[in-house]
Amino acid sequence: MTATVVDDLRAELPQGRVLVDPDVVAPYRRDEAPRAEAGRPVCVVRPRTAVEVQQVVQACLRHHVPVVPRGAGTGLSGGANAVEGCVVLSTEHMTAIREIDAVERLAVVEPGVVNDALRAACAERGLWYPPDPASAPWSTIGGNVATNAGGLCCVKYGVTRDYVLGLQLVTGTGELVRIGRRTAKGVAGYDLTGLLVGSEGTLGVITEVTVRLRPARDPERTVAGYFPSLAAAGRAVAAVAEAGLTPSALELIDRHALVAVDAWKHMGLSAEADAVLLGRTDAPGDAGEREAEELLACFTGAGATWAASSTDDEEAEALFSARKLAHPALERLGQVLTEDVCVPRGAVPDMLARIEEIGRRHDVRIATVAHAGDGNLHPVFVVPTGDDDARHRAETAFEEVLDAALGLGGTVTGEHGIGLLKRAGLVRELPAPVLAVHVAIKQALDPHGILNPGKVIACAPRS
Amino acid sequence: MTATVVDDLRAELPQGRVLVDPDVVAPYRRDEAPRAEAGRPVCVVRPRTAVEVQQVVQACLRHHVPVVPRGAGTGLSGGANAVEGCVVLSTEHMTAIREIDAVERLAVVEPGVVNDALRAACAERGLWYPPDPASAPWSTIGGNVATNAGGLCCVKYGVTRDYVLGLQLVTGTGELVRIGRRTAKGVAGYDLTGLLVGSEGTLGVITEVTVRLRPARDPERTVAGYFPSLAAAGRAVAAVAEAGLTPSALELIDRHALVAVDAWKHMGLSAEADAVLLGRTDAPGDAGEREAEELLACFTGAGATWAASSTDDEEAEALFSARKLAHPALERLGQVLTEDVCVPRGAVPDMLARIEEIGRRHDVRIATVAHAGDGNLHPVFVVPTGDDDARHRAETAFEEVLDAALGLGGTVTGEHGIGLLKRAGLVRELPAPVLAVHVAIKQALDPHGILNPGKVIACAPRS
Structure with a gap:
């Protein structure tokens, strides 16, 4: 009998790297996307070094098995869902922060380092790694790089791609290589690093990441506004851009999300407002004071019924907790499908109106939280558990929201990636x-078509 | 007789688009790289629309002629040098600024728009396009995108790639397509836009560029320091990084460049210093005052013999004029070869010492100006006109400087690109x-291998 890929991996890798017990393997089959299909892996491998990752990819190449x-x-x-018969390569044991360099303002980490762990290590050195996806307490830098993760601070500081200087990776032909650089600038050859970021594991397996850091920033001031309508909140977002302000966060919570938070935490927000905007500024010194005042003026000028600024950490955190609680509050009400469209900033009010209309027409509860300053909206579709009809309506509404975003010059995904769920959306978004x-x-x-095949884009291998 | 590509272009394009007179064509044969070979084009085409660019590429495809x-x-x-028998496609007549949008903070321009023209148009709207290569009064956005141009403000604001949101281009198969987006965020598919930026015309012909803008910034303060040695200036650069400062420029001029400026303009700088550092800060309000003071403290702490800050525009411009005059001052002394290595910030003093040593050993006058805060050094090799032996020594020294940069973990090109001159350097820098x-x-x-073939990387077409 010829050896399988599992036989080879067991023979070549140190003990304990290969998991095959179905109960142990099961949790590795899918990520947190509720609707996406997931195949059964032949095994899960947990390499501890870049060379072990290379051995895994080379074994998969020999056996024509997807990784x-x-x-x-x-x-x-x-994006991380198993493909039938694949090897799942988990980076959970590659968690070393190899280097944090204050002069070069960079860190070198293994892909399994958790985002918050890197941020904490940087903070100890007076440095800051800005990308802050909501998943930061759990998600890894490797996953953040693979999906080009966003977050709250993107509105001022950009996304993960803006912080990736270089990568070590195993290529689709099994070579272990470094791309990118450690220097501040460099134009030697094509931007392979940028190409790999956001490619969702389909162009290479990342074994090390060199990220750019910033100096620690000044404490943030928070500005909150309650609005009588989504339209008024949308006007405030446009006013902030027109005034030339660059808040370090500008988040929106709609009425449906406020109601869900109130139902759980009794914060009383939904009695006060149809929409809440939360802005932050981290401009230093008196410029921060001025920017907070200007944000306030934009909020009140757009019709806020109440608006205030705060430098008190506790008060500010209480205001932002409603934003953070929205998702778990909605999960209490049923299964949730989270959308991720991004439209031009000026189209935010239109997009919010379209979402409301689509929800009404299909009788689907859609609550929206948004990185409003970026035009990146997360409509959350809530489906009562076990209600297949509601689920079907939600799925139809989900696709209509994508089309509405495209119609407004937007994209089907602002920061979550294509994976499996948005493949049809990608085909609608991009010309042939x-x-x-x-x-x-x-x-x-x-x-050879072994790298996370079927994700992002369906295509046949060349050989 | 079968029609040539020139016949086709003349037949298909409106009158006046195709230039064939050798005297008219001659200036289109090369860019400003003195050592690079240049072929003879069969014609120069000056299209006025994206569709005309597409027609040019399609004609070149039919005739297997490089563009x-x-x-x-x-x-x-x-990078822009003609290839023997090619069609040179000049974007000089595609100079429309189509759109400047304050809410979306973006501009849409044709590729032939001059960098300074875009910056001026943005300034009128209270907006700012940061990339500021030294060539900004003449160079075009299309060329800046093709080379991923840098400049002085990169040290705080990044390079051209950081500002390109989307492109319209003609592909190597003659399709006119849009890639990228108009939204602040987006992860739908691979980052083709980033891949095209810096690809020097080898992956597509750009017909339109959508750039990200920033709000106009606060006026800058300038901090100047005179240093008794390159080592002391290098220590100051490291101190600035360690102190967590982010100047909006941090430039260095070495003794040889100061002497050349003095010989021309009698500024008396070389009597005062062996190296001059020029820093700028655009931090707003009192934070700017504070940062200027901290820059000063870094300069004096590292051994500056004189250092001062200024908010006076005239005084600041006088200080920076020495930096701007260095290149033309050196050109008065002979033919110049300009290097463009970039090393880790902390390696700047070592790299400066290596450059001095290489110059001495090969008896070559090398003056260095540098974007010191980025580690991006421009050693300028001065060859007395007509001195073939000196020219040969300079070429040898040039290659040794590349190797020295690589030895220090740097790159052979920080912002000028590979083109023809650095192809050998690229092969030394990147593993097989x-x-x-x-x-x-x-x-x-x-x-089909028709897009600027032989530039960046030599490779045979697939078909």
């Missing part, structure tokens, strides 16, 4: 010749 | 499997 890289599994698009370029790149970098 | 895109020709690596990925991408996006 699905996986961080913490907090993804929302099915651009999809063809995606296929050409996928085939160029993964000629 | 070499060209902006203002201010490049320093030969990474070069192979470059070739695979080039062949995937330019399967």
